Amino acid sequence: MRLAFCLLGPLQMKSSAGRFDASVFPSRKAKQVCELLAIAGGRPVAKERVIDQLWGDRLPRNPVATVDHTVSILRRTLEASMMIQPIITVGGQYRLDLDAAEIDLLRFDSLAEVAGMAPEEALANLLAALDLVRGSVLEDEPYQVWAESVRERYRRRIERVTLHAAELSLSLDKPSLALQLADRARVRSILVQEE
Numbered sequence: 001m002r003l004a005f006c007l008l009g010p011l012q013m014k015s016s017a018g019r020f021d022a023s024v025f026p027s028r029k030a031k032q033v034c035e036l037l038a039i040a041g042g043r044p045v046a047k048e049r050v051i052d053q054l055w056g057d058r059l060p061r062n063p064v065a066t067v068d069h070t071v072s073i074l075r076r077t078l079e080a081s082m083m084i085q086p087i088i089t090v091g092g093q094y095r096l097d098l099d100a101a102e103i104d105l106l107r108f109d110s111l112a113e114v115a116g117m118a119p120e121e122a123l124a125n126l127l128a129a130l131d132l133v134r135g136s137v138l139e140d141e142p143y144q145v146w147a148e149s150v151r152e153r154y155r156r157r158i159e160r161v162t163l164h165a166a167e168l169s170l171s172l173d174k175p176s177l178a179l180q181l182a183d184r185a186r187v188r189s190i191l192v193q194e195e
Helices: 028-039 047-055 063-082 104-112 119-131 145-171 175-194
Strands: 003-006 012-015 018-021 087-090 093-096 101-103
Touching: 003 104, 012 063, 018 063, 028 047, 028 063, 028 093, 028 145, 047 063, 047 093, 047 145, 063 087, 101 104, 104 119, 104 145, 119 145, 145 175
Parallel strands: 003 101
Antiparallel strands: 003 012, 012 018, 087 093
8 A cells, every 4th residue: 555645736645545635734834744755755854954944943942852743743644544654764864665655756757757768658658747747846835945946846847748748749640739738838838937
């Protein structure tokens, strides 16, 4: 059983127990710790980084204890709601166990890696990657500095994948699909300019 973290849009999680949004979290900080761990893609995240990203200069009285407590709340929430708890503690750091969790950003990257594939297979992979996109990365966290660089990086990747898929569509004599993809890239570009 695995827990899927969907970050390409507002945060969603899926497991065999169902589909869940941010309302499942008892606190905003628990949600944000979850997002930080998911963005890290299975790499360890130090408690100090969590403290810096979530509190900055406005530290709680005991920052390390607050992070530990927040992670404890997060673990209980995931276990109770989604029947799975994928957070591992490793020497003062936390990470998601990728045997128990999957992250749409990692799946997007894997699908978008089409070098050396036949055009039909490459196009299918690129379209599958684009199907994962429900909006901007963590669009429900628009004012968090720690989300901005990831959001911008994936905005550029999504644009490249969309345009590459449009080019492949043309080369495979699928002009209507190419037009749809080009229009999708144009609309996303306009939306970004308006933000």
